[in-house]
Amino acid sequence: MEHLFERLTDAIQHATGYIYPNEAELHWNILIVIYPYITGLVAGAFILASLERVFNVKELQPTYRLSLLTALSFLLIAVVPLQVHLAHPERGYEMFTTPNPQSAMAMFGFVYLWYLMAVLLLEIWLDFRKDIIQWANESKGLKRLFYLVLTLGSKDVSEKAIEFDHKFGKLITIIGIPSAFLLHGYVGFIFGSVKANPWWSSVLMPIVFLFSAIVSGLALMLLVYMVSNWVRRKQNAMDCLDKLSSYLLYMLIIDFSLEALDFVHRLYESEESIHILSQLIGSKLFTSFFVLQLLVGTLIPFTFLTLTKLVRIGDTARKVLYFASGILIQIGIMSIRWNVVIGGQLFSKSLRGLTVYKIELFGMDGLFLPIAILIAPIFILIVVVKLLPPWPEAELSK
Amino acid sequence: MSKLKEKYLAIPEQIRIVTVLFAIFLIMFIFGRRLFIPKTFGEYGHYRAAAVDDIMQIGLVYAGHQACAECHDDVVAEKSQHMHKHVACENCHGPGYAHTQAPDEHPLTIPTDRSYCVLCHSYNPARPTGFPQIDPVTHNPDGACIDCHQPHAPQPPEVPEECGSCHERIVRTLGAGHHNSLPCTQCHDIKQEHKITPRDFLPTVPRTREFCGTCHSTKASSAKEIRRVDIVTHGENYFCGQCHFPHNPEVKI
Amino acid sequence: MDNNNTQDRRSFIKTCLKVLPAATLIPFLSIDAKAFAEEGYNPEDHNYAMGIDVHKCIGCGRCVRACKNENNVPDEPFYFRTWIERYIIPFEGETIVDSPDGGINGFGDAAVPEDAMMRTFFVPKICNHCAKPPCVQVCPVGATFTSRDGVVLVDNDYCIGCRYCIQACPYGARYLNPYTRTVDKCTFCYHRITKGLLPACVEACPTQARVFGEITDKSTPISYFRRFNEIQVLKPALNTEPKVFYAHLDGEVR
Numbered sequence: 001m002e003h004l005f006e007r008l009t010d011a012i013q014h015a016t017g018y019i020y021p022n023e024a025e026l027h028w029n030i031l032i033v034i035y036p037y038i039t040g041l042v043a044g045a046f047i048l049a050s051l052e053r054v055f056n057v058k059e060l061q062p063t064y065r066l067s068l069l070t071a072l073s074f075l076l077i078a079v080v081p082l083q084v085h086l087a088h089p090e091r092g093y094e095m096f097t098t099p100n101p102q103s104a105m106a107m108f109g110f111v112y113l114w115y116l117m118a119v120l121l122l123e124i125w126l127d128f129r130k131d132i133i134q135w136a137n138e139s140k141g142l143k144r145l146f147y148l149v150l151t152l153g154s155k156d157v158s159e160k161a162i163e164f165d166h167k168f169g170k171l172i173t174i175i176g177i178p179s180a181f182l183l184h185g186y187v188g189f190i191f192g193s194v195k196a197n198p199w200w201s202s203v204l205m206p207i208v209f210l211f212s213a214i215v216s217g218l219a220l221m222l223l224v225y226m227v228s229n230w231v232r233r234k235q236n237a238m239d240c241l242d243k244l245s246s247y248l249l250y251m252l253i254i255d256f257s258l259e260a261l262d263f264v265h266r267l268y269e270s271e272e273s274i275h276i277l278s279q280l281i282g283s284k285l286f287t288s289f290f291v292l293q294l295l296v297g298t299l300i301p302f303t304f305l306t307l308t309k310l311v312r313i314g315d316t317a318r319k320v321l322y323f324a325s326g327i328l329i330q331i332g333i334m335s336i337r338w339n340v341v342i343g344g345q346l347f348s349k350s351l352r353g354l355t356v357y358k359i360e361l362f363g364m365d366g367l368f369l370p371i372a373i374l375i376a377p378i379f380i381l382i383v384v385v386k387l388l389p390p391w392p393e394a395e396l397s398k
Numbered sequence: 399m400s401k402l403k404e405k406y407l408a409i410p411e412q413i414r415i416v417t418v419l420f421a422i423f424l425i426m427f428i429f430g431r432r433l434f435i436p437k438t439f440g441e442y443g444h445y446r447a448a449a450v451d452d453i454m455q456i457g458l459v460y461a462g463h464q465a466c467a468e469c470h471d472d473v474v475a476e477k478s479q480h481m482h483k484h485v486a487c488e489n490c491h492g493p494g495y496a497h498t499q500a501p502d503e504h505p506l507t508i509p510t511d512r513s514y515c516v517l518c519h520s521y522n523p524a525r526p527t528g529f530p531q532i533d534p535v536t537h538n539p540d541g542a543c544i545d546c547h548q549p550h551a552p553q554p555p556e557v558p559e560e561c562g563s564c565h566e567r568i569v570r571t572l573g574a575g576h577h578n579s580l581p582c583t584q585c586h587d588i589k590q591e592h593k594i595t596p597r598d599f600l601p602t603v604p605r606t607r608e609f610c611g612t613c614h615s616t617k618a619s620s621a622k623e624i625r626r627v628d629i630v631t632h633g634e635n636y637f638c639g640q641c642h643f644p645h646n647p648e649v650k651i
Numbered sequence: 652m653d654n655n656n657t658q659d660r661r662s663f664i665k666t667c668l669k670v671l672p673a674a675t676l677i678p679f680l681s682i683d684a685k686a687f688a689e690e691g692y693n694p695e696d697h698n699y700a701m702g703i704d705v706h707k708c709i710g711c712g713r714c715v716r717a718c719k720n721e722n723n724v725p726d727e728p729f730y731f732r733t734w735i736e737r738y739i740i741p742f743e744g745e746t747i748v749d750s751p752d753g754g755i756n757g758f759g760d761a762a763v764p765e766d767a768m769m770r771t772f773f774v775p776k777i778c779n780h781c782a783k784p785p786c787v788q789v790c791p792v793g794a795t796f797t798s799r800d801g802v803v804l805v806d807n808d809y810c811i812g813c814r815y816c817i818q819a820c821p822y823g824a825r826y827l828n829p830y831t832r833t834v835d836k837c838t839f840c841y842h843r844i845t846k847g848l849l850p851a852c853v854e855a856c857p858t859q860a861r862v863f864g865e866i867t868d869k870s871t872p873i874s875y876f877r878r879f880n881e882i883q884v885l886k887p888a889l890n891t892e893p894k895v896f897y898a899h900l901d902g903e904v905r
Binding site for chain 3: 436439442443444445446449450452453454455456457458459460462463482484485486488489493516517518520522523524525526529570574
Binding site: 001004005008012017018019020021022023024025027028082085086087088089091092094095098099100102103104105106108190194195196197344345348349350351352 | 727729731734736748749750752753776785787789791792794809810811812813814815817818819824825827829830889
């Protein structure tokens with residue numbers, strides 16, 4: 001408690017202008033920054049999978065299963081930062097028992113469950129069903145038992161049944177696209193619908209969230225695909241990388257245009273809040289907004305990706321540029337989340353002052369916890385990939 | 399029967415498994431959920447009705463102004479006749495609910511320190527004019543307030559000589575302007591009673607051009623240094639006080 | 652031009668001040684503790700509101716102190732159910748607002764010399780108990796709600812501490828109680844008003860800058876207040892429909 005009070009005293013001392021006395025404490029900390037970041041990755045990875053499935057983009061075939069498993073790994077962790085951030089985590093179940101139908105947040109639990117159970121798990125199961133049955137037959141002992149449980153008692157591997165898996169899977173994917181939109185657009189709505197906060201309150205917020213999610217998911221899959229090939233000592237399919245990076249570029253352009261529109265709109269309308277918001281991005285958010293989000297996260301990767309499309313560049317150089325863009329875009333998207341979540345709390349709702357947010361290393365408000373949460377999906381992915389190998393050769397071997 | 403079974407088996411295996419699993423999950427959710435909903439939830443709205451009772455049960459700390467009169471009717475009666483009639487007893491004597499329950503065990507406090515009275519009565523420009531304010535540095539700095547002022551009947555101990563005893567703000571404003579040498583009575587007609595029950599006997603406020611003209615008109619016989627205007631044409635049809643704040647007229651010379 | 656109005660207003664206030672001693676007896680009569688106790692409390696019969704007269708506030712901070720005492724609000728200066736702001740509008744430059752420790756110990760010297768001040772005044776702030784409360788709208792579990800008598804309350808045995816309501820409140824009226832780890836806010840002293848007593852801040856205010864009572868009855872201090880003052884609410888553009896009404900509120904107040 002003493003530590004908290006010391007921190008708040010410090011915050012008040014460093015605040016500029018006037019903040020309401022209750023605003024010394026910044027309530028949604030870095031845990032809430034990584035929450036939309038992770039759900040964004042999920043939605044983006046899923047959209048990539050659906051590109052292959054629904055829109056028949058053949059080049060992206062090698063990433064299809066990998067994207068689904070990546071989406072699953074991140075989705076399993078997506079609720080953790082939320083849950084950990086609650087002041088009373090043991091009461092979190094109330095979201096499901098007495099959800100307030102008027103609350104933008106209450107429905108998240110249901111959207112999440114719908115997406116996890118009805119879309120992602122179902123689609124993965126259908127896609128892997130035949131393999132799971134086969135793995136169950138081939139293996140022994142505990143492993144066999146594990147795969148047998150995963151078959152959920154299904155045995156039918158006739159051609160007709162496989163055909164049905166495909167059709168049904170396609171249907172799920174078609175349902176999945178709006179669901180993925182819903183999942184992340186919805187996260188944007190949680191912020192965009194707060195009329196008390198002029199930095200958040202915007203109809204564009206869900207759409208901006210959605211496209212930035214797709215960008216982050218595509219960039220993530222670019223990285224995951226390249227790293228997985230590097231680990232397995234396989235060649236990257238260059239046509240797949242080229243296609244993936246093309247989509248990444250298109251989405252980056254759309255995302256940037258939307259954000260620019262939002263920004264210009266605010267400037268041009270110049271409402272009551274513009275004074276404090278200009279101060280905000282000119283001081284507290286300068287680095288994360290102009291340097292990280294705009295320059296590092298958007299303009300540089302945009303230049304890299306455009307270069308690979310306009311100029312003939314060798315495979316190795318292209319790969320380096322793709323990989324670098326992927327990394328930079330992740331930094332950029334993380335900054336977007338930071339600028340929205342933390343930025344929206346750095347100014348007083350009196351519109352007369354700015355507060356501060358100092359990250360600590362340890363504890364529930366510390367930096368280590370969110371980093372651990374961010375790394376966790378990678379380990380989950382490694383395990384999942386071991387259990388359900390998504391590689392083309394695993395498919396071909398049967 | 400067998401026909402039904404046939405039809406059931408005609409459904410692809412995957413659909414059957416998935417549907418059954420989802421049904422189990424859904425049923426478990428719907429029924430399991432009920433176990434966790436508090437009893438009174440939703441009685442009057444989307445909340446736990448018992449919470450309202452819980453909040454109503456919170457103990458009192460302040461007894462409220464009615465409680466004091468039950469024992470201290472003489473003090474309350476005296477106070478009700480004077481300027482502090484709206485100041486609740488507990489405001490100075492501290493929260494008194496415990497005192498009403500067990501007076502001897504929980505005696506209340508009597509603030510005798512200067513610092514308590516000045517919370518309200520020290521001069522602050524943001525306070526409304528007319529509210530009695532003093533400058534604690536110059537206003538009898540060594541004495542306790544209650545040496546001269548009886549808090550239940552807070553009249554000045556003697557009829558104040560200076561208007562500034564109560565009207566600190568006006569005196570300060572005057573001091574900054576050209577009217578600083580004028581006595582208040584130059585413009586205000588102040589009855590003696592105003593100094594004892596101020597709001598029942600308000601000083602007069604001049605509201606004619608002619609009044610200001612007695613000094614400032616070109617025809618006036620006042621000292622030569624005083625700024626003159628033609629009070630017929632100057633400032634159109636406004637009264638002087640609508641542009642010049644009389645306590646500090648703020649005219650450039 | 653404006654001076655005319657001001658003077659009219661001043662004389663009006665003065666007349667009011669003459670009449671007020673009689674009028675101010677109303678709160679002493681309207682809420683009768685004994686009647687409440689005998690008849691029991693039925694929330695359907697009540698609809699509460701508060702009135703704040705900015706002209707009367709002297710910034711003494713007694714309301715803030717009384718609120719902290721009555722409601723067990725943490726003493727640290729980051730937690731307030733009510734607080735006072737001081738506004739200074741200088742002749743040149745931007746409006747200066749401050750609220751040192753919520754005004755609980757009064758206000759010291761201002762950052763601006765007095766002759767640079769054009770207007771200066773105090774504004775008490777409190778939860779507005781909005782008729783359309785954005786905080787209640789966003790609570791995911793129904794832990795904050797509007798009671799049947801129109802008071803916005805928090806169920807601290809049910810609050811999960813997600814703090815969405817703190818984000819949604821445009822007035823900064825909510826805080827996370829560090830001891831209970833649940834969200835806390837003004838209850839209009841619900842435990843007092845349901846016993847027929849006044850909220851602690853109203854009780855404590857020495858100048859009757861705050862009035863409280865039934866909004867639906869005609870002969871209550873709050874109804875009188877609304878009838879004979881030009882009324883403003885805070886941030887009306889957000890359409891929260893506050894039930895804390897301000898008289899003589901300056902446009903600079905946010």
